[in-house]
Amino acid sequence: MREPLADDLVAEADNLVFQQKLLDALVQGSSVQLPGGACYSLLLFRGLKRLLHLLGGEGRFKRVRELIAFEHGLLNFPQQTASQFHFEALRVGDRSLMLSMLQTLLDGWPDKFTNVCRSARVSSSYLKNYISELPYWLYLPINDQLYDMPYSPSLMERREAKAYLIRNGEPATAIAVRRLLGMWTASDAWNIENPPWNRRRPI
Structure with a gap:
């Protein structure tokens, strides 16, 4: 994103700063600036990948994408028509947009994330990945603040x-x-x- 994406499209300064934080976490193996990065960056990127897949998909979490797009005055449309979202297959400009939305969720973690999910009525059951486990930094706020199943005593x-x-x-x-x-x-x-x-x- 350091280079213009097109003749009339240049990445915003916030996006550049966010990308630099991601690159630093990748190179250094950890990050004190990003949630989940203080332990080991593999767990950080596993959680970020899950969030990107949710943001770009057409499941229940697309409500969060639509809400963020509305708040920022952006056009919202499905990024891909395939059943599974692939971030790496997007055009550079679309990747920049997705990273900007991801940054919005990570700012003030986890309050912004949980507030947006509640506003979009997205609960924990739509966020957990039952194929593979979520990293603890992502699982904790989802389970603690977005779990909405009623208590069922034995x-x-x-x-x-x-x-x-x-x-x-x-x-x-x-x-x-x-x-x-x-x-x-x-x-x-x-x-x-x-x-x-x-x-x-x-x-």
Whole structure:
């Protein structure tokens, strides 16, 4: 990107700085300026590759790409028609655009990333790669802040909760058991006014 991409297209200064950080991590084997780079750059680039594939694909995560494009006044269109996204097959100008979006997600890591995902209603199940494991620096905020599946107690937990209510002379109704276990009930006004951020079913 140090050279003009075309007669009228020159990479922005922020893109050049970001690319230099990536090159430094590649050469030095680590980076204190990028998330996940302090340990070993292989784990950094594994996570970056996963994010690029998600950004360029046509799965649920494309909502994040569309949101970033909208916020920056950019045209959004599918980068490739193939079922699997290949960053290295893009034109240089398109690669520059994808790296700019990637930089947006990494700025202020992980707050910007998780906030954009929540705004686009993209939860952890759409981000995890079940073929290969995610590096810990990427897995941690996804699992901690974007996990949206409701708590599902075991049968033993339900029985123990019911027994606890009976021992204390309280009604052991299904709603009382759910409330004791911290589960959502239709009568909880707070949950109605403040529903889960990515509720999968209607109230």
